[in-house]
Amino acid sequence: MLQGSCLCGAITFSAMGPARDPAACHCSQCRKQSGHHWASVQVMDDTLAIAGAPTWYASSESAKRGFCPKCGSFLFWKGKGDPDTGVALGALDGPTGLRLERHIFTADKGDYYEITDNVSQEEKEDE
Numbered sequence: 001m002l003q004g005s006c007l008c009g010a011i012t013f014s015a016m017g018p019a020r021d022p023a024a025c026h027c028s029q030c031r032k033q034s035g036h037h038w039a040s041v042q043v044m045d046d047t048l049a050i051a052g053a054p055t056w057y058a059s060s061e062s063a064k065r066g067f068c069p070k071c072g073s074f075l076f077w078k079g080k081g082d083p084d085t086g087v088a089l090g091a092l093d094g095p096t097g098l099r100l101e102r103h104i105f106t107a108d109k110g111d112y113y114e115i116t117d118n119v120s121q122e123e124k125e126d127e
Helices: 028-034
Strands: 002-005 012-015 019-025 038-044 048-051 055-058 063-067 074-079 084-088 102-104
Touching (some): 002 084, 028 038, 028 074
Parallel strands (some): 019 102
Antiparallel strands (some): 012 048, 055 063
């Protein structure tokens, strides 16, 4: 089980099911919202329990982003019609046993850093 929260603790969440596809997104939207790149893991919606009321921002026609209205922590990414939700790896409590599997949208990454780990890099996200 994964558990986590925002910075102020107003929003907590847990996911009972398996987590898949830990990835770091370097797209311009994730960079602007997070301040750098955003790392998340996908969990099925029917296993995700959220306590508190995140604010959802429709960042495009195809996705929305959930954040804490009190402290501003960026917690969730939800694709329109997707059965799962991306949960911020940085918001998870304790050891997770998860490791990044890929970097996505690397063509959009900032010019102020290099990706130097041995994790797979994709200029766009594979569909």
